[in-house]
Amino acid sequence: MSIIDESGAGTGAAAVPPPGCPAHAGGTGMTALYGPLAQSDPHGVYEKLRAEHGTVAPVELEGGVPAWLVLGYRENTEAARNPARFTRDSRIWRDFNEGRVPQDSPLVPVLGWRPDVVSVDGEEHQRLRAAVNDTLAKFDRHGIRRHVQRYAGQLIDGFVEAGRADLVAQFSEHLPMLVFARLIGLTEEQGPKLIEASAGIVKGGEKAMEYNNFIIETLQTLTRERRRTPAHDLATWMVQHPSGLSDEEAANHLRMVLVAGNETTTNLISSTLRMVLTDPRFRASLTGGLMTLPDAVEQMLWDEPPLMVCPARFATHDMQFGGQDIKQGDLLVLGFAAGNTDPEIRPDLSAPMHGNRSHLAFSRGPHECPGQDIGRAITDTGVDVLLSRLPDLQLAVPEEQLSWTAATWSRHLDALPVQFTPQRRSEPDQEAAATRLVSQQPVSNVAPAQGRVPAESATPAAPAPALSAAADAMAAIAQADAAAEAEARSRRGFWSSLAGIFRRK
Numbered sequence: 001m002s003i004i005d006e007s008g009a010g011t012g013a014a015a016v017p018p019p020g021c022p023a024h025a026g027g028t029g030m031t032a033l034y035g036p037l038a039q040s041d042p043h044g045v046y047e048k049l050r051a052e053h054g055t056v057a058p059v060e061l062e063g064g065v066p067a068w069l070v071l072g073y074r075e076n077t078e079a080a081r082n083p084a085r086f087t088r089d090s091r092i093w094r095d096f097n098e099g100r101v102p103q104d105s106p107l108v109p110v111l112g113w114r115p116d117v118v119s120v121d122g123e124e125h126q127r128l129r130a131a132v133n134d135t136l137a138k139f140d141r142h143g144i145r146r147h148v149q150r151y152a153g154q155l156i157d158g159f160v161e162a163g164r165a166d167l168v169a170q171f172s173e174h175l176p177m178l179v180f181a182r183l184i185g186l187t188e189e190q191g192p193k194l195i196e197a198s199a200g201i202v203k204g205g206e207k208a209m210e211y212n213n214f215i216i217e218t219l220q221t222l223t224r225e226r227r228r229t230p231a232h233d234l235a236t237w238m239v240q241h242p243s244g245l246s247d248e249e250a251a252n253h254l255r256m257v258l259v260a261g262n263e264t265t266t267n268l269i270s271s272t273l274r275m276v277l278t279d280p281r282f283r284a285s286l287t288g289g290l291m292t293l294p295d296a297v298e299q300m301l302w303d304e305p306p307l308m309v310c311p312a313r314f315a316t317h318d319m320q321f322g323g324q325d326i327k328q329g330d331l332l333v334l335g336f337a338a339g340n341t342d343p344e345i346r347p348d349l350s351a352p353m354h355g356n357r358s359h360l361a362f363s364r365g366p367h368e369c370p371g372q373d374i375g376r377a378i379t380d381t382g383v384d385v386l387l388s389r390l391p392d393l394q395l396a397v398p399e400e401q402l403s404w405t406a407a408t409w410s411r412h413l414d415a416l417p418v419q420f421t422p423q424r425r426s427e428p429d430q431e432a433a434a435t436r437l438v439s440q441q442p443v444s445n446v447a448p449a450q451g452r453v454p455a456e457s458a459t460p461a462a463p464a465p466a467l468s469a470a471a472d473a474m475a476a477i478a479q480a481d482a483a484a485e486a487e488a489r490s491r492r493g494f495w496s497s498l499a500g501i502f503r504r505k
């Protein structure tokens, strides 16, 4: 296969490994981005590749599929920004076109061509991207944070009396999907299966295709329904957008939001919580008043970008790139975790990156993540609510016992066991305040996954809120915030003072 030959001949690629070498899972001689070693120590794999090959390295993906991993910060930026050289359009993927990638490969749901914003460039990308940008922007205006506060509060109510919890299984894995399901217009009952399916696609494996089909079918049903009966949700705005999306296009873009937004935001919440609970530098910075919660989130986006490796780009012509001979149709995967730790831009990895947003976590160029502010808002609001409610939160196991499951694209914290002083669930008046906020919104058919049935589920559909209603809602949020802050301050403990620091921003 051409990449192996080229890299072996021209770049000093690794010699054929000894049998059973865990770094070379598929036996092609190239370093695997999957399998035991890549799972346990992905950063170690990237650094070894950087030492052996420089800024672009030949690697093997699941099923022995060859690719180039871009490791350099500068090269990642160049590949992401320049669709004339590196297109997102996988229809030119040579290995696939020449039959070396089976149709049922777990890579196909991630890399295969679909009629969506991710898979195209140029004018068609602009048309689809306008629909995504405009519909997501509507949520910014209506204030995503109040949904996050409400769902975070309900998730916390699910474990607050126990004094212990696993924050991955009981908080970060649920919060983004509850918010997205509500925004998109799905029902509460559909939430858990969608969480499983979108995580399944990102993890790869033999069921990836089945999960993908399930999500597409669910969303196509929703878009057809919204054409007949509009509501106040993303599905409706997508089908009504002037760019004229077909049902298939609209469903594919809702899928994008679910798959691209859920696992990434879950990972960012988990890693931010893990850092908050374990990293002494973080505690020192916070107690010294130097780091806000948004700063901490940004630090995580540098050190542990939720999408460690971004799929994908395809070379539009033969070229030299990062010292490698790249052929037309070659697959490149963008190593954002590796690029963020490139010694050329970060010679000292322990130096804090406060206030610096020039990491690669949301990519660059025309495909730069359009949901980044939503991902940030869910993360910092969710963590803020948690730390305010549970001021003496601490890790319940030694840090060394924490483990991750890594796939090629991302790394997922398995569990984050914590303990805290048991408390009562939210007071009814706090619940009522949250319900009031939501009930000012036109109804969608989503209710939160845990705890009590909210009053809104019985509320009939209402017209879009007037500006004054939005202003009232913001005032009510500020009131609820102030009450929560006062409650947090009244408790002694490390986290109550941190929560105050976070909100200073």
Ligand code: HEM
Pocket (backbone or CB within 6 Å): 080, 117, 118, 119, 129, 132, 136, 256, 257, 260, 261, 262, 264, 265, 268, 305, 306, 307, 310, 311, 312, 361, 362, 363, 364, 366, 367, 368, 369, 370, 371, 372, 374, 375, 376
């Ligand atoms: C912390 C959370 C998130 C991270 C780290 C993240 C990261 C990324 C990255 C790296 C890309 C790929 C860009 C490329 O190919 O160059 C992307 C694309 C995308 N993301 Fe996000 N994302 C996050 C949250 C979200 C959310 C919350 C949404 C939606 C509400 C979203 C929607 C999208 C969409 C639609 C694209 C495709 C854009 C295009 O191809 O033009 N993402 N994201």
